[in-house]
Amino acid sequence: MLCSGSGTNLAALLAAERRGELGPATVKLVIVNRPDAGAIARAEAAGVAVRVLPHGDHLTREAYDRTLVASLRDAGTHIVALAGFMRRVTSELISAFPGRVLNIHPSLLPAFPGLHAQRQALLHGTRLAGCTVHFVDEGLDQGPILLQAAVPVLDGDDEAALSARILVEEHRLYPLAVRLVAEGRVRVDGRRVRIAEGPDAS
């Protein structure tokens, strides 16, 4: 996983793994680009390997992504899950893991890409907000959409209240998305993403 922030989505993936809900996936490595990322302590507490790779040590985004790819390959990574990774990634990373780089974004894309998505939703006055797990391409929050969940925007909401409501759905959605990809049930067909039924479907 690639993180920059508090790592609550990492915690949700780890909890899902403990419950046996990640399918064949395991969280093997957490890479952070900021030494103060809360994700570090969460990974360490779970016994997951952590690498701190500050992006400032690299001259270009591509050079940084080559370092990411080397670390991820070393760890035998199959799926790369970005969660609050405050860094645009390049084709160096995307082409190294084709169809296997995911991101979670706190809006119903294509609405409100980029920073402060929850604030953008409040400023716009939408009645629904939510989150999106999508495949990463070179655009900002623009790759094919895998899963989405909606939450209401309530009259008294401020950014913190809306973010907290969305996070509950993020923590449910991301483990499910990782599981679907790990089980090989996801096919990307242009912008459309098809999900095959699982073995437990009736």
Ligand code: GRF
């Ligand atoms: C989440 O809201 C995610 O959608 C966004 O950044 C936040 C990361 O939170 N991309 P956390 O670090 O997983 O707690």
